[in-house]
Structure formats: structure tokens, C-alpha cells
Amino acid sequence: MSITTHLSPREAKRYATARRLQRCALQLTVERGYDGWTMDDLATEAEVSRRTVFNYFEGKAQVVLGPIAELDPELIATFVAGGPTGDLVDDLVCLAQCATEEGSEDIDALPAVREAIIKDGRLLALVHERFETITEMLAEVLREREGSSFPAGRARLLLRLLLICLDDAVERAAADPSQSFPELLGAAVADARALFAR
Incomplete structure (x- = not known):
């Protein structure tokens, strides 16, 4: 719809x-x-x-780049409480899917955004700054959920892996714009998990 x-x-x-x-x-x-x-x-x-x-x-x-996606406080509270599925990676992917769902109408613009970022160092630096801001916020949320003993380095690594899956989903969007971005992100994460399970 x-x-x-x-x-x-x-x-x-x-x-x-x-x-x-x-x-x-x-x-x-x-x-x-x-x-x-x-x-x-x-x-x-x-x-x-x-x-x-x-x-x-x-x-x-x-x-x-569009505005920074804002997550619903209820979704954050559910995540911190251990939901919605109980699996950390699945729940983080759910957060990312919800954050990208609102802009999924613009899926055909994502490859152009990616091309612009790759071609321009200044824009790439701005994206990096934005990623660092989002990573700091999500790392805090991750540690709130998992406890203060959860290593900050592990939280950052998990978020970087998610970023790679997001980038892969953008490439998939260029090849198959008929799927929603949250679906493409889910497929990229599933493929990454299958590779790490080998």
C-alpha cells in the first residue's frame, strides 16, 4: 500500500x-x-x-541523505526489555527494519543515494559522521539491554555488521525494486548469518 x-x-x-x-x-x-x-x-x-x-x-x-530516522520509544523499550523475539540480532534487525520502513516508498532512490555517497568524499564523510552518531545511540541501547558487562567493542562490531547488511540491501534494491527495503534487509541478514554458520 x-x-x-x-x-x-x-x-x-x-x-x-x-x-x-x-x-x-x-x-x-x-x-x-x-x-x-x-x-x-x-x-x-x-x-x-x-x-x-x-x-x-x-x-x-x-x-x-534524508532526515535521521527516529525510532519509536515503544520499540526501543521493547528492545531493551529483550523483545520482540528474544534474539539480539533478530531484534536489532527488527529495529533497523522499522527505521527503514517509513522510507521504503523511496526504495528506487536508494541506489542513487549510494552512488552519490561513493562518488563524493565530502558526502561520504557526512555519512560517516551520521553513522557514528547513530552507533553511539544504539550501542547505549544495546548495553542497556545486555548489561554493562557487554563489551562496547562488540556492540560497535555488531552495528558495523548491520551497516554492511544495510549497504547490501541497497544493492539488492537496485537489482529488484519490487521488494520492500525491510524485506531486502532481512534477506541480506539471513545470507550473512548463513555464511557465518558455515
Whole structure:
């Protein structure tokens, strides 16, 4: 079911404009590099005013990468309590799937985001900063669940492995956009677990 079916006409229009802005920003980044265009260039490319661009996004990083996914506090509480399945890896994957589910309508844009990141060192650095912020937050949540004796290094390793699976799911999205991103992430994790079990 499309996300726009749950939106009012006004919300649907805002959603469409935000998607158009992000697609234009990605295209500009692929063509010119992250530092090779301005928000004014984006406004021109998307055929909107500069003010409209800033009504939707705080800056270039957010328009290219999207906002940082926020997890529902109830999901975090369930995770910390040992749920939803009782298996640490499965439960962490559930958190990642929930975080990516909202943006799964934009699955066809993920390969362009990945291409832009790989081609541009500045954007890659911004992604790394974002990953470090998210890793710190999730490592705390992991240790809250597993106890303070759970090694911080192990928490970071687990989160890095999850990031590799996320990247693999983006590659899978380019090859098969008919599946939802959470499904592709689940498949990537299942393949990784099968390889480690050998």
C-alpha cells in the first residue's frame, strides 16, 4: 500500500515535493559532486523557490541523505526489555527494519543515494559522521539491554555488521525494486548469518 493513501491531499502534495527535491539533489550530487551545487541550484532544478527548499529541508545533507530516522520509544523499550523475539540480532534487525520502513516508498532512490555517497568524499564523510552518531545511540541501547558487562567493542562490531547488511540491501534494491527495503534487509541478514554458520 502506498504511503500517500494515508495522506490528505495537502500532505500528499508536500510528500511529492519533498521527493522531487531529494531526487533533484541526488542528481545534482551525482553530476557535480556534493560541493558542486547550492540550494539555489536545487531550487532552480526543482522549479521551486529557495524558500520552499528550506521549508522542507534544513540543509544539503538532509536533502541528499534524508532526515535521521527516529525510532519509536515503544520499540526501543521493547528492545531493551529483550523483545520482540528474544534474539539480539533478530531484534536489532527488527529495529533497523522499522527505521527503514517509513522510507521504503523511496526504495528506487536508494541506489542513487549510494552512488552519490561513493562518488563524493565530502558526502561520504557526512555519512560517516551520521553513522557514528547513530552507533553511539544504539550501542547505549544495546548495553542497556545486555548489561554493562557487554563489551562496547562488540556492540560497535555488531552495528558495523548491520551497516554492511544495510549497504547490501541497497544493492539488492537496485537489482529488484519490487521488494520492500525491510524485506531486502532481512534477506541480506539471513545470507550473512548463513555464511557465518558455515
